Amino acid sequence: MRQRLTLETAPGPLEHLPFRFERWTDGRVLVTNMVGEHVFLSEAEFSALADLRIADPALLRTLRAKHVVRQRGETLPVELLALKYRTQHHRLADFTGLHMFVVTLRCEHSCGYCQVSRRTVARTEFDMSAETAVAAVETAFRSPSPHLKFEFQGGEPLLNMEIVRLVTQEAQRRNRDEGRQLAFVIASNLALLDDEVLDFADEHDVYFSTSLDGPQDLHNGNRPRPGRDSWERTIAGVTRIRKRLGHHRVSALMTTTAASLGKVRDIIDCYLEQGFHDIFLRPVSPYGFALRPRQRRAYDMAAWIDFYREGMDYILELNARGTPVVETYSALVLKKMLTNANPGYVDLTSPAGIGIAALLYNYDGAVYASDEGRMLAENGDMTFRLGDLAEDSYDTLMTGAALLDPLEESYTGSAPQCSDCAFERWCGADPVFHHATTGDPVGRKPESAFCNRNMAVFRYLLDRYTADPHARELFHAWAAR
Numbered sequence: 001m002r003q004r005l006t007l008e009t010a011p012g013p014l015e016h017l018p019f020r021f022e023r024w025t026d027g028r029v030l031v032t033n034m035v036g037e038h039v040f041l042s043e044a045e046f047s048a049l050a051d052l053r054i055a056d057p058a059l060l061r062t063l064r065a066k067h068v069v070r071q072r073g074e075t076l077p078v079e080l081l082a083l084k085y086r087t088q089h090h091r092l093a094d095f096t097g098l099h100m101f102v103v104t105l106r107c108e109h110s111c112g113y114c115q116v117s118r119r120t121v122a123r124t125e126f127d128m129s130a131e132t133a134v135a136a137v138e139t140a141f142r143s144p145s146p147h148l149k150f151e152f153q154g155g156e157p158l159l160n161m162e163i164v165r166l167v168t169q170e171a172q173r174r175n176r177d178e179g180r181q182l183a184f185v186i187a188s189n190l191a192l193l194d195d196e197v198l199d200f201a202d203e204h205d206v207y208f209s210t211s212l213d214g215p216q217d218l219h220n221g222n223r224p225r226p227g228r229d230s231w232e233r234t235i236a237g238v239t240r241i242r243k244r245l246g247h248h249r250v251s252a253l254m255t256t257t258a259a260s261l262g263k264v265r266d267i268i269d270c271y272l273e274q275g276f277h278d279i280f281l282r283p284v285s286p287y288g289f290a291l292r293p294r295q296r297r298a299y300d301m302a303a304w305i306d307f308y309r310e311g312m313d314y315i316l317e318l319n320a321r322g323t324p325v326v327e328t329y330s331a332l333v334l335k336k337m338l339t340n341a342n343p344g345y346v347d348l349t350s351p352a353g354i355g356i357a358a359l360l361y362n363y364d365g366a367v368y369a370s371d372e373g374r375m376l377a378e379n380g381d382m383t384f385r386l387g388d389l390a391e392d393s394y395d396t397l398m399t400g401a402a403l404l405d406p407l408e409e410s411y412t413g414s415a416p417q418c419s420d421c422a423f424e425r426w427c428g429a430d431p432v433f434h435h436a437t438t439g440d441p442v443g444r445k446p447e448s449a450f451c452n453r454n455m456a457v458f459r460y461l462l463d464r465y466t467a468d469p470h471a472r473e474l475f476h477a478w479a480a481r
């Protein structure tokens with residue numbers, strides 16, 4: 001009996017659990033486990049791990065704590081990994097929280113990087129009808145998500161406030177029975193903001209998201225409108241919203257154009273001067289008008305990476321001097337890197353966020369898997385058009401090949417290179433981007449600007465995290481937001 005007990009409880013030999021690795025130029029090796037927890041090893045430690053000859057008790061403790069090795073027969077590490085993996089994917093059951101309504105294609109701006117086929121203000125045939133709006137609300141409520149966010153886009157949505165009002169009121173009416181958590185956001189350049197819009201936003205708890213590319217000359221150069229006063233109108237709109245509804249009711253988003261390169265400090269300073277302490281250093285996207293050859297090569301991803309690094313160095317410097325500033329994309333990555341939470345950001349999820357995280361209802365009743373899918377359609381590529389509100393049911397929209405095929409093919413757990421990548425758990429699948437740039441939903445990752453950008457961001461954040469105690473502390477604070 002005594003002998004049997006000993007046999008059953010004796011630790012078995014060491015064995016690997018699934019892990020991936022990436023070499024650093026300074027000789028260190030990054031090791032990540034199957035839920036994205038990481039550790040840096042020296043070359044000698046990594047060899048010991050590879051050969052399962054781990055003599056150093058401290059190293060063995062670390063690798064066991066990170067679920068990179070276990071003793072044969074142990075079940076707890078696998079159960080913990082399974083629990084964490086399930087938690088990272090829990091959003092899948094409550095899919096499609098974001099519902100975007102393109103209430104019009106009309107806009108009084110004519111931005112060079114505009115991602116839609118903008119129409120002039122007089123072209124009211126490009127407005128969403130009441131019938132389409134009500135059908136879209138109905139479809140949104142078929143989503144199982146307990147949180148529904150309605151985002152109004154354009155064109156310029158303030159040019160079709162009638163439909164913004166209708167969708168908001170219809171959703172709130174329906175929700176009396178449903179009891180879900182609703183949120184409403186108008187994505188607007190704010191040039192046409194007036195008291196009526198503010199009254200409506202006040203009454204229905206509507207938020208605003210606006211575009212701010214940086215200092216006046218840069219913003220106005222990027223965003224032409226009659227009067228060349230886009231920046232002045234945006235800033236005036238931000239001020240009015242804050243005064244009337246509160247500081248938190250308006251956020252801003254910038255797009256990095258070729259003209260932005262070399263000006264990242266000025267852009268960050270502009271955000272701080274305007275009272276924004278969150279800034280998303282966002283590259284221009286390759287869709288819509290921005291895909292046209294003239295704009296397409298305006299800059300490559302290497303230039304954006306330099307822009308990002310300089311911006312982050314400055315942001316860390318500002319924080320160290322007591323001025324809080326957060327880089328939004330880095331904060332989302334750090335949440336995935338340093339916690340087990342999934343922030344649900346569309347570009348950093350796998351399976352991809354198309355359809356699962358967001359649906360888009362176009363002015364004409366077409367339903368797309370994402371805003372980018374709609375932009376492709378404006379250029380004649382219908383790959384990500386899921387169907388039409390007038391003809392298709394929710395079930396056919398969500399179970400058609402247009403959605404399920406790219407979701408399956410682009411899944412990073414099985415896609416070439418991604419499935420072996422040490423960063424896989426922090427990254428995401430972007431089938432629309434890869435389709436737009438290479439013609440298939442997976443793409444070739446060594447040539448992918450999406451992959452190059454994310455690898456550069458992951459490497460930058462890890463370098464600062466491991467080398468700089470202040471950055472480490474700050475990054476944990478960002479991850480906990």
Ligand code: SF4
Pocket residue numbers: 412417418419421422423424427428445450451452454455
């Ligand atoms: S896209 Fe690139 S960085 Fe992301 S998981 Fe795939 S190979 Fe890794």
